Amino acid sequence: MGFQDGLAEAARTIEDHLRHVLSDLGGLPVVQAMGYAAAGGKRLRGYLVLEGARIHGIAPAQAIWPACAIEAIHAYSLVHDDLPCMDDDDMRRGMPTVHRKWDEATAVLAGDALQTLGFELVACPDCHPDAVVRADLALSLARAAGARGMVLGQALDMAAEQADTPLSLDQITALQAGKTGALFGWSAEAGARMARADIAPLTGYARALGLAFQIADDILDVEGDAAQMGKAVGKDAGRGKATFVSLLGMDGAKRRAESLVTEACDCLSVYGSEAGNLQDAARFVISRRT
């Protein structure tokens, strides 16, 4: 099975499991909004969890729990990011954002509950029989998602928007390491945590992959097609925001992304051919058109 087929199959599995989990929560608008927000998307983070788990011999029936957890956390961050007081986006994945389809209060609450759900999914006994693993997954997820990870990146991003001078390359790299890198890191490491194995190779892989992903995002913001991407493009340049493209130039950004992909793949050499799919995933993040 090629990478794209594997990713699509993982996305279906994750989608089904999330739908099953959410069906347990009743039919209130907030729960509907949670399901709506958690549907669709590339499921790249969930795929990293499933692949990282597979190469460590973890059963898919267990790996699906952290895979859904990280997608719930990712979905929460998108719902809140899209709010009028944040990025004020009307479209996401080609559909109206949650606050446009329902209202802002529903979007705030649905995002809140998706975050909570993420922690519930890793802490529940179905995720792993060993409580040491469940507690470790919950703790590392909190560190990745909170004010020393993703929220730190978002806060740095907000501070940058209000600052007079654009960010330097080091600053934007630090911002990205939190904003998107932290969840990628957790995703790639989760399988090793479930096997109580060394996470270091996957930490290095994810660091390079996350940065390549963000550079690709900046490239897509310039070269991408809004209809294909299902969201607005050209927003960063329009706001005079520093991006990897504005700092490195388009060619420089593309070269940097490619060398990061090589770096990401090299980190996985310890796993041999088992890591082929994760290497394909790294190549995918800079070739994607959405």
Added chain:
Amino acid sequence: MGFQDGLAEAARTIEDHLRHVLSDLGGLPVVQAMGYAAAGGKRLRGYLVLEGARIHGIAPAQAIWPACAIEAIHAYSLVHDDLPCMDDDDMRRGMPTVHRKWDEATAVLAGDALQTLGFELVACPDCHPDAVVRADLALSLARAAGARGMVLGQALDMAAEQADTPLSLDQITALQAGKTGALFGWSAEAGARMARADIAPLTGYARALGLAFQIADDILDVEGDAAQMGKAVGKDAGRGKATFVSLLGMDGAKRRAESLVTEACDCLSVYGSEAGNLQDAARFVISRRT
């Protein structure tokens, strides 16, 4: 030491520990806002954790972690509840709400990060050496805070505001059980969970105490003094919302609150005189003026 002194001392201990934890996160506005939002308040939930832990022989140095966790979760819920798209409150605990002091984006993010922090605090090894306990605390906290607990109650509350007919007594009781009851329940049970003891007596205690607390809130919304409470009063009656007072009458509401306090105290008989402070806490929730 009387109950009020004990509560004040617990509040100081919790305050200090939260300040210490947050000092680790840097000085960005979002982190400042987290500290601002997590400061002050009665700390009743944290007190329940500390007392529930004490009667189970858990060291204060461990109990402080779930006590701070529940206060972080409670603070997150207040910051998001106060947002313009939710209750649109300008004042909280006598101070401007987070979105008034900073802005809405900071309030959304600070609330998000406070929720994450709550899970970090119970999942970290300092909280308890036994991972079974840490995973159990994280899972039960997620169930109490999420779409089958607190967020469910908030969602029912939102649905009620949009409905044509006011809620019945059963409906408002179910709403409250989620909205405020779930976190009270977790707080009271946490110590028993840390000792891997039976949580049932504390579950019953917290169910009655939470309901008494909400009835007292509805009474204060009618009889309370805005200056003393540090927030707006008379909001529910002004919106024609069903409350325990509108449904039971003022005298009926007061009688119901008193019988719930008796019920709460009776649930603790198994702990003998050790549970005196928790019984005082139950009496406090219906006698408080703020």
